[in-house]
Amino acid sequence: MRITRPYLIELITALALILAPFVLPHLGFSPSTINRILIWGLFGLGFDILFGYTGLLSFGQSAFYGTGGMFAAYLLTEAGFDHVMVAIILGAVVAGVVGYFIGLIALRRTGIYFAMITVAIAEVFFFVEFNPLSAFTGGENGLPGVPTPTFNLGFTVLKFNTDWSMYGFLAFWYFVGIVIALRIVRSPVGAILSAIRDNPRRAEALGHNIHGYKLTAFVVAAIYAGFAGGLLGVMQGFMPPDAFMFDTSGQLVMQTAIGGAGTLFGPLLGATVWLYLSDFFQNTLHLGATWKLVLGIVFVLLVCFLRRGIVGAMVDLYALAAGGGNEEPAGASAGSPPFDPAAIEPMPPRRRGDAPASGPILRAQGLSKRYGGIVANSDIDFTVDHGEIRGIIGPNGAGKSTFFKMLTCEVAPTSGQITFEGRDITGMDVSAVCQLGLTKSYQINQLFDRLTVRRNLTIAALGETRGRFRLDLFKNLHGVPGLDEQVERTAALVNLTARLDRPVSELPYGEKRRLEIGLALATSPSLLLLDEPLAGMSPRERVETVALLKSIARGRTMIIIDHDMDSLFELVGKVTVLQEGRVLVEGMPAEIRTNAKVQEAYLGGVHGEMA
Amino acid sequence: MPLDDKDTANISRRTVLHAGAAVLGGAFLPGFSVAAFADDKPAIGTWPAGSAGDTVYIGAAVPLTGAYALQGADELKGWQLAVEHINNGHDLMKAMAPKVDKGLLGKKVELLSADSAAKPNQAVEVEQNYINQNKIILMTGSTSSAVAVALNKFAQREKVLYVAGISGSNDTTGKDCVRYGFRQNLFGQTSAAAIGPVLLKQFGKNKKAAFMTPDYTYGHTVTKSVNDYLTSEGGWEMVTNQISPLGTQDFSQYLTNIANSGAEFLINVNWGRDAVLSSQQAKQFGLLPNMKLVIPYQIPFLAKEVGPEITEGVFAATDFWWTQEDQYPLAKQFVEAFQAKFGYRPEWGAENSYVSFAHWARMVSEAGSFYPPDIIKQYEKGETIPSLLGDVHYRPEDHQCIRPVVIVRGKAKKDMKNDEDFWEVLEVVPGEGLMQKPDAFGCQLGDYL
């Protein structure tokens, strides 16, 4: 589903918010329920950026919801502060600051560790609210008496003291929230967040400081949570201590899952379903205590069968209803357009710094890597000059991939030194090295599978245009200068222009392989490492890819690992042979072909011409 | 990805403002359909809309899941029975609210209830919904003072009456009291003042007591009330006060501290499941029966859950115990009606539910009006009215019912006449002497309108 009209989503949202009070009451929603749905929806916007877009499932959002709400409520009740909006915003800021520090701890780990840590953190916050800080938070009683907002506009005073006027207030803020959230997910940061969700390691290898971006998402979620918490207190005139409870986080997670994560509207829809069902089970079906059991069963079934929540199901239904009409003609999707090497426009690397463009670009000295007792590489000395194309071969287990990983700083060497363009990069971060102009295409595709080809290349190109970390949260992705050109140029180079708007998961293997190279290329590296670029390709694809690599090579240094020696030797100037983690021999292809040691390494001592 | 798309221009601040204004403008339209009202009685809360039809609704936010689900279910039964008795003009109801006649002011009463999980936020959510959808004219619910305080404040804000369920904190009719809230049952201060003299009479002066206190306001206030009395009047000494977080499962650390404290009495202020677990484990650690267990604020079903091996000889203060049916005819009627309907003898949560509804029905029918200020003023007359345990009255200054406190002692298993005969009633202490001064806990009731 591609929406090309600007602001269509914003417009539909505004319209829906205006129509809701006329429609929803007829469906059995009371105004206070609708108001609560909006607060959950707003709370969920931040959470969806964290979970749906960045892939970080936190069970600790209650900590920030409670913190923001309590801070605002404390200002408005105990401290005698009387600007409601300022208090709520301050609460959100405090939640954001707290989120920053918590994020520093929690984001040390990902996946289930992250989930478990956030659970624990939420528990601590509840304890702290309940006991040590009870003088400020009212302990188990919470803070009653939170005033409703009033705005003196000079000519009139706006009061939000009835359910429907409160709806207007909350709907306004929900709208502001969704506009901001949409900007964030459409910004370069938003693109990188979804890259982190799909493949954090590759996102990092493409030059992005993923820790910084994860922390950003975490803080954004905390701010949304704190803001929603403040609104809760104002909405019901009471800031409850149970906002801090684990159940609050749990309910948010479940609502988001029901509605559909990664859609921004999922949490709102999920809250609607959740609140509606809990009311329906209790007050229409009179299930008594059993309501929660039934709701639990419904939830489990939804997770099992509705993988992407209600919004996801609606998108699928829409696609189904739209039918084959939107599909490309069958012929076009069967294969790539014919490949014409002559048409390829070369893509020179970006000049970084003022290092001389001659002499060695990369030098490794005494490089060794040990995993426990296993020696993967030992004492490798290796130098590549500017403009050179170097091949690396070696039997399986020779330590080629480990060697590459050390060069790109994915793994730190046990000993030794790596110098790139005269700079010592040993122990640097992989993203920083990518920023310097050294990157790699992987042996096994490392793509962002759920995103389109365009998005994949965009993410790669962003690293080059924006640096490791930049907080351009509100910048339009397509407003980044030179970005679209870079994406399209790269796509043309790897012959994927016709596939730009396809999800990667739908591409055939050969095209994925070209995209893999394209990702590395889009970062405009001055030194490009290619780890078995030809692996798994058909003979025709090999020919095409070799031509592609030749054109890429103009003005660029490359190091290529491959097992297809015919193709490799056609490409490269010099070849380095690794065996058992050491450099066996180095020389021109012709020398290597006939070298006895190499033949022995490959054929186990049986002499003969190598295939 | 629906949002994975391309925008062509930047959104302007003006667009946001316009859209926002449209949202606001649109939202004001519905909802202003409150009926016309009499001159001297402006529409307030759910009045008069709530009593316009043939049926008036009461909303109960009661814990059916979570830690207090057991007590909540019992409370709910008390309310259900009361509503049934109001609607069929049962003798018991008429004894407490004579003008009730198969309904209230010619209208049927219907009870709505939903789960609060003992959480203030969920309780407010439930009641807010009922106010919106059913125009309820009375709210009830709580088995925790946090819920009671939240609903108190909510009642005052919404101008809808609230009668508390189980709520032991001094704050409910103390610093968090409101004009629209009333409490029938005993609370920390009164139970401490009632059980203190009994302890001194039974055991004499200068004893050593260990306290177990749940770490929240209710716990701290009850511990303070009990300890203040015992130290100032009896020269008792608090040798340790073990404060445990709400929801503690394993009390061994606290009990170890108590075992090493040299206490002769174990005063357990924990509530709900915390009380069950801490008492059971005190027994496991051999603290009981060596130390005397005192439960200043009795927990419904405690004896049933922990068994008479633990409650034997335990002193507790409570609102009501079913064996009082022998002394009080109304209590007998209540216990019989309850048992006939629900199959077990009611605990004090159900008793409080029933009586607080009966009192409310009395006030409404005496005032002859559903107009909340009329009902409040009827309460505030402070008339002597019947309860299951004799005459009581509501104090106009803080809306607390002045009612007796029942001191019970756990029976040994061999002395139990049936499987619910856990406690013997030692004393019924009249309420007047137990109450603090109305302003002692800082009660400010607030406005009628």
Next chain:
Amino acid sequence: MINWANFISQCFNGLVLGALLALISSGLTIIYGTLGVLNLAHGAMFMLGGYAGWLAYSYTGSYLAAVVAGSLFVMVVGVVMERLIIRHFYTRPQEDQLLVTFGLVIVFVEAVRFFFGSMSQTLPPPAPLVGITNLGFMIYPTYRLALLGIVAVALLVLYFVLYRTRIGMIVRAGIEDSGMVDSLGIDVYRIFMLVFGIGAMAAGFAGVVNAPVVSIAPDVGEAILVQTFVVVVIGGVGSFPGAIIGGLIAGEIISITSMFNPGYSYIMLFVAMTLVLVIRPHGLLGQAGRE
């Protein structure tokens, strides 16, 4: 009250609590290590064990029957859960696994409430273990002393299964390298089912043997789950020895802190977890790269 006798008793409390946490956590950790699924319903397994044991006890009056019935029942629940639900989530994102097990917590807890009500139930210890034992330097509930032994034996059995049997070898191989089991040509699904059952059984067994100490109620598993997480994070995900060390550390932190100020015992626990994360992000005995 900080004296020698009290200190020793508190250490003992910590030991009992820690051993129990170790047992529950090792179940959680071997399931995660082998299957890659974090079972948020692990606390519910603990609770179900207690209820199944209690039910068996009320029919037979035998503690032993309760322990056997509780453990077996939860093992069956684990196996069925794996077959019916978890199996379909191996290929789905980790978040979906968390969501579905989180939903199952509600289902289990509320189903038990539906059938048995909210009233807590007690499983008495076997007659010889009722009462208090005088150890000379302190007195201690006999059953809790016995519990230490019972849990230790259970951990030994688990150790034996993991380190001395073929299944254990496969499980540990799977924890080391999830690809390896596939390449050995072993029917992984059968192994997974069994591991899930064994892991759940560890929690179920703990639930029964703990029932005489902490009477059972529908939400008894929730509090224990959070502590289990902390144990696993401290010890290192997927590490059986880590779970044991983590459990003991957690138990001692809770007990010894409460000697000074009980209100802070849980906060100290989380402080310890944070420290471990800062100093050794993969837990004390965890390996890098497993998450």
